[in-house]
Amino acid sequence: GESVGLHLPTLSVQEGDNSIINCAYSNSASDYFIWYKQESGKGPQFIIDIRSNMDKRQGQRVTVLLNKTVKHLSLQIAATQPGDSAVYFCAEVYSGGYQKVTFGTGTKLQVIP
């Protein structure tokens, strides 16, 4: 399938290393954040989420860190595998009134075997 990450920032990581993907969000009132993974030819898939009253949340091989002071979100992937190669998007949600999901610019992760 055709890549959706032609012009996106790219992170190249050796297989087995840890990956850190960063995201800056825009709305200080956003109260919920989500990371999505989009493989070539597919729609984005949920990876992990975090509420604004948390600063860290762990899943299976993934950890999300939230720094509200600087409006920064990161996704850490442990022991990166070839199957992790994809474009990763963060999304912020502001729940006040109309719950709108706003996506960040995305980062393409390339895993080098």
Add this chain to the structure above:
Amino acid sequence: SAVISQKPSRDICQRGTSLTIQCQVDSQVTMMFWYRQQPGQSLTLIATANQGSEATYESGFVIDKFPISRPNLTFSTLTVSNMSPEDSSIYLCSVAGGQSLGANVLTFGAGSRLTVL
């Protein structure tokens, strides 16, 4: 989470024509969302489609260009009208589901990749 099917998966269209994209969900949902993903870009919300009411369009998107139908709780269509090469994008249908911490987590279809010549 819901399973979403979109048709067509891809198409090549001529300038000035219109194309309707279909989105079928395997469960009843109140709101369905249509996103556009231009080449190498992130996702931008076009509109929110509620059953039984007019769709709500985001800034920069208008009903004449992107008419939406929502005839029931499992189906929606998005039409891209009078297409130009700038409309070449992936169009994604999504619904909100109760994954993990919040009801805002979106489940997406595989997308419809349109190329306008």
